[in-house]
Amino acid sequence: MLLLTGWLLWQRDWPAVLLCVSAAGLLWARRDADSVAKAPLAPPPSLDAGVRRMAKAVIPAWTRQLGAIQSTTQSGAQELLASFSSLMELQDQFEKMLARQATSEELLALSQDMQGLSEQAMHGLQFGDRLAQMVDILRLDTEQFLDRMPSMAEASDSHAQDWLNALETRFTTEEQRQFHHGQPAAPKADKVDFF
Secondary structure (H helix, E strand, C coil): CHHHHHHHHHHCCHHHHHHHHHHHHHHHHHHHHHHHHHCCCCCCCCCCHHHHHHHHHHHHHHHHHHHHHHHHHHHHHHHHHHHHHHHHHHHHHHHHHHHCCCCHHHHHHHHHHHHHHHHHHHHHCCHHHHHHHHHHHHHHHHHHHHHHHHHCCCCCHHHHHHHHHHHHHCCCCHHHHHHHCCCCCCCCCCCCCCC
16 A cells, blocks of 8 residues: 555655545554454453552553554644645646746746655655554553463562563654653654645
């Protein structure tokens, strides 16, 4: 899907790019809904003191990571929409320039603007990779937790802290680290030029 979107950006087929990005979002949501619907919930295991201690420490960290994932999704989608909106406006300007037979200098300047916005849109598409990494880290940690539950009977607060420290070492973004420590994400510099 990413290759198709990149090719459409190269072809400057903005409606098709928007359609492709929308379809990818719908497929992603459908895949998540299908996996949730098909996965039967196992009955909760009996929880001894160590498991409860670990769960009290680790589950809130997972919840905060879900917040980081949501934040990344929202900011990535906003960046993409802003880029595509700006590209569509430039396309309208281009068509008007062609209609009035603009000078080659005007067309060159517009082409450079379109190139910059296209690169920005391609950068925005990378949020899908970041999301995949973030989700995979969380998925692997929950699987590891379930695998180790039988040996957590005597887990202490230091075991829980060691778990959280190990989880943090796998993060790939500063945003994940901030959410891990319960800090709000730092505001991102707005790189989008609105016309």
